[in-house]
Amino acid sequence: MDRAVYLDYNATAPARPAVIAAMARALALCGNPSSVHQFGRTARRQVEEARERVAALVHARPEQVTFTSGGTEANNLALTGTGRDRLVLSAIEHDSVLRAAPEAEILPVSTDGIVDLAALAEGLGRDPRPALLSVMLANNETGVIQPVAEAAEIARAHGALLHCDAVQAAGKVPLDITALGVDLLSLSAHKLGGPQGIGALVVGDDLALRPLLRGGGQERSRRAGTENVAAIVGFGVAAEEAAAELPAQGRIAQLRDRLERRVRETAPEARVFGAASPRLPNTSCFAWAGMPSETQVMALDLAGIAVSAGSACSSGKVRASHVLRAMGATVEEAGSAIRVSLGWRSTEVDIDRFIEAWSGLVTQRPNHRSDRSSAA
Amino acid sequence: MIHGNKPLTKNLPALPIYLDYQATTPTDPRVVEAMLPYFTEQFGNPHSGHHAFGAAAAGAVETARAQVAALIGADPREIIFTSGATESNNLALAGVARFQRNLQGDRKTHLVTAATEHKCVLESAAQLEREGFAVTYLPVGRTGLIDLERLAAAITERTVLVSIMAVNNEIGVVQPLAEIGALCRARGVHFHTDAAQAVGKIPLDVEAMNIDLMSLSGHKIYGPKGIGALYVRRRPRVRLAPLFQGGGQERGLRSGTLPTPLCVGLGAACEIAMREMAPEADRLRRLAARLHQGVVRQLPDAYLNGDPGRRVPGNLNLGFPGIDGDRLIGELKDLAVSSGSACSSAALEPSYVLRALGLDEAQARASLRIGLGRFTTEAEVDYAVERLVAAVQRLRDGPPAAAIVPEGADAPSAPVAHR
Numbered sequence: 068m069d070r071a072v073y074l075d076y077n078a079t080a081p082a083r084p085a086v087i088a089a090m091a092r093a094l095a096l097c098g099n100p101s102s103v104h105q106f107g108r109t110a111r112r113q114v115e116e117a118r119e120r121v122a123a124l125v126h127a128r129p130e131q132v133t134f135t136s137g138g139t140e141a142n143n144l145a146l147t148g149t150g151r152d153r154l155v156l157s158a159i160e161h162d163s164v165l166r167a168a169p170e171a172e173i174l175p176v177s178t179d180g181i182v183d184l185a186a187l188a189e190g191l192g193r194d195p196r197p198a199l200l201s202v203m204l205a206n207n208e209t210g211v212i213q214p215v216a217e218a219a220e221i222a223r224a225h226g227a228l229l230h231c232d233a234v235q236a237a238g239k240v241p242l243d244i245t246a247l248g249v250d251l252l253s254l255s256a257h258k259l260g261g262p263q264g265i266g267a268l269v270v271g272d273d274l275a276l277r278p279l280l281r282g283g284g285q286e287r288s289r290r291a292g293t294e295n296v297a298a299i300v301g302f303g304v305a306a307e308e309a310a311a312e313l314p315a316q317g318r319i320a321q322l323r324d325r326l327e328r329r330v331r332e333t334a335p336e337a338r339v340f341g342a343a344s345p346r347l348p349n350t351s352c353f354a355w356a357g358m359p360s361e362t363q364v365m366a367l368d369l370a371g372i373a374v375s376a377g378s379a380c381s382s383g384k385v386r387a388s389h390v391l392r393a394m395g396a397t398v399e400e401a402g403s404a405i406r407v408s409l410g411w412r413s414t415e416v417d418i419d420r421f422i423e424a425w426s427g428l429v430t431q432r433p434n435h436r437s438d439r440s441s442a443a
Numbered sequence: 444m445i446h447g448n449k450p451l452t453k454n455l456p457a458l459p460i461y462l463d464y465q466a467t468t469p470t471d472p473r474v475v476e477a478m479l480p481y482f483t484e485q486f487g488n489p490h491s492g493h494h495a496f497g498a499a500a501a502g503a504v505e506t507a508r509a510q511v512a513a514l515i516g517a518d519p520r521e522i523i524f525t526s527g528a529t530e531s532n533n534l535a536l537a538g539v540a541r542f543q544r545n546l547q548g549d550r551k552t553h554l555v556t557a558a559t560e561h562k563c564v565l566e567s568a569a570q571l572e573r574e575g576f577a578v579t580y581l582p583v584g585r586t587g588l589i590d591l592e593r594l595a596a597a598i599t600e601r602t603v604l605v606s607i608m609a610v611n612n613e614i615g616v617v618q619p620l621a622e623i624g625a626l627c628r629a630r631g632v633h634f635h636t637d638a639a640q641a642v643g644k645i646p647l648d649v650e651a652m653n654i655d656l657m658s659l660s661g662h663k664i665y666g667p668k669g670i671g672a673l674y675v676r677r678r679p680r681v682r683l684a685p686l687f688q689g690g691g692q693e694r695g696l697r698s699g700t701l702p703t704p705l706c707v708g709l710g711a712a713c714e715i716a717m718r719e720m721a722p723e724a725d726r727l728r729r730l731a732a733r734l735h736q737g738v739v740r741q742l743p744d745a746y747l748n749g750d751p752g753r754r755v756p757g758n759l760n761l762g763f764p765g766i767d768g769d770r771l772i773g774e775l776k777d778l779a780v781s782s783g784s785a786c787s788s789a790a791l792e793p794s795y796v797l798r799a800l801g802l803d804e805a806q807a808r809a810s811l812r813i814g815l816g817r818f819t820t821e822a823e824v825d826y827a828v829e830r831l832v833a834a835v836q837r838l839r840d841g842p843p844a845a846a847i848v849p850e851g852a853d854a855p856s857a858p859v860a861h862r
Contacts, residue, residue, distance in 0.1 A: 078497070
């Protein structure tokens with residue numbers, strides 16, 4: 068697949084070469100970090116060094132980092148672990164937040180994809196029970212960055228705890244858990260060029276957390292199970308590289324802007340979601356009503372270009388995106404949106420090849436366009 | 444052979460020697476080789492089925508699923524990937540119990556397990572007790588085996604699940620799975636077994652043994668850490684409430700992006716184990732017998748904890764009367780052995796598994812777990828015997844005057860009485 072163009076970094080990013088090298092070295096060693104002998108102590112040291120690197124990515128202290136099997140587990144642990152039964156979520160959270168709290172109160176977002184802070188303040192004030200609020204740092208489908216620090220102030224004023232799913236934002240924008248003022252923060256390694264199967268929940272000081280997995284008491288009894296040493300090592304390396312490369316995100320943003328310029332030139336009627344909002348530098352989500360998303364994605368795949376119709380998670384089922392619907396998109400509009408997400412390996416050539424293939428789809432469908440305009 | 448420092452002479456094995464295969468196993472180089480392509484060129488998200496990158500990853504995951512299923516006589520659709528045996532055991536116990544209570548209310552609120560189960564089973568059971576379930580903890584006999592009549596008597600109309608481990612992680616004892624399975628099937632109760640220490644080492648067949656749920660772990664069978672599986676029977680179907688909610692992966696039972704390279708590694712480990720299990724079991728039995736006999740020949744009062752016959756190849760749990768196991772480990776700098784489970788909470792207490800066999804606290808503390816495995820050599824075993832015997836004799840003779848002051852992090856901080 069060396070000639071294929073990968074533009075689906077928000078689903079998963081290819082692991083960085085330094086990550087793979089570090090993991091290969093870690094896999095060649097043997098040891099359970101809880102064992103007291105030399106093999107165990109070596110494994111323990113590797114885990115703790117990686118913990119420091121992951122903590123540094125979000126300006127936390129190492130002991131605040133609890134390793135999990137990934138973002139989904141971190142989000143589930145955050146939402147169930149605090150013991151708070153009043154949950155308030157934004158409407159555009161990832162499924163691993165929304166489904167972990169089926170009875171939560173849902174906050175609306177604007178048509179630009181930003182959570183409604185007035186509704187938040189009003190909602191928290193309406194009910195005196197202490198709540199757990201969950202607002203993601205950046206949305207996985209649109210890349211729109213949420214006003215988390217402002218939400219944290221409102222939460223604090225109402226005695227609410229704030230969880231922030233930073234899975235998509237980490238490594239793409241600077242992150243400081245103290246400046247954000249959040250109590251719980253979820254991370255995933257494979258979104259920033261680390262391995263799949265490892266993530267973390269960063270937990271604020273003095274916050275008691277009820278574990279989701281019980282057993283041997285690892286991770287300060289917050290998460291039982293033998294530590295996934297090699298993946299933790301890989302996560303540490305990825306976190307360090309991603310933090311060091313934050314200035315290079317400007318290059319990614321230029322590529323993304325170039326892509327969106329060309330999209331608008333090709334199809335002026337296309338809607339770019341969240342274009343007026345602060346966004347991650349790597350994400351573009353746009354709807355062109357001439358063709359259903361699935362058809363676009365499949366046609367692009369045939370042309371050797373990997374993008375997605377939204378979140379990768381939903382087990383193959385095609386539904387209109389809850390994120391785009393919450394931003395006021397019609398079912399038709401949401402059903403014709405695709406997400407293009409860039410990353411550390413993306414080049415100008417990738418963008419040009421995407422545009423070439425996608426413009427081909429658009430220009431091949433003149434009838435569709437005229438049908439659509441006559442129907443409108 | 445797991446390499447630490449270079450051997451001192453040609454006759455010496457590389458030191459230190461790894462003899463803690465029940466804590467974790469080295470990842471087989473063949474497994475690592477199988478994993479690497481899925482980090483580099485085939486890195487897709489296996490749930491991104493709409494493009495070639497995702498489809499390639501998904502194909503690899505399904506191959507791995509079939510490899511896992513084949514090792515235990517299951518259908519691939521019955522395999523749920525998890526992050527390891529701890530998650531599998533948590534999911535099995537809490538998942539079945541909570542689902543059945545949601546379905547049947549208070550009619551099904553009882554579980555049966557054993558006193559010698561792994562901490563993650565016992566802690567899951569304790570949590571279910573806090574949620575209002577009743578749990579019967581079966582005792583074990585001196586050999587570590589459960590009593591089938593006691594099990595039969597413990598099952599009631601309210602029992603929803605029996606969870607009995609296949610092989611104990613400390614003493615290696617193999618429970619009578621087929622008999623337990625037959626009993627549970629006859630009584631209409633689900634049977635879960637934690638087979639983390641058994642899979643790939645002894646033959647297991649979920650059909651012949653009437654097993655409804657089975658937990659397994661990658662890093663106990665020369666696969667990677669961070670991956671495991673739960674077998675969940677389809678016919679008759681076992682229903683579970685998931686622990687992780689989200690994208691609905693793994694048929695809705697376990698949300699979260701599957702780690703393709705780790706799944707591939709688990710599959711490769713299962714495939715190798717299936718092919719090599721029988722000759723490897725013979726080899727490990729011979730090595731363990733050599734080690735056991737070598738020790739007993741020179742230390743006639745040393746004894747084996749757990750049933751001598753019904754145990755997994757490669758595990759020895761030896762007791763040395765009058766010796767403190769942690770002190771002994773401190774003397775065995777170039778042997779990586781343990782005094783019991785590696786779990787972080789277990790380090791300071793005497794083994795509850797050995798206590799459950801009827802050993803008193805001093806006896807439980809006088810024990811050493813030695814785990815042999817795929818890369819253990821005869822030379823390592825002979826060296827281990829020599830060092831182990833010498834260390835026990837040294838501790839019994841009392842320390843030379845110069846060594847009374849403890850040195851190093853592993854030495855005890857308080858003086859130890861010698862008898």
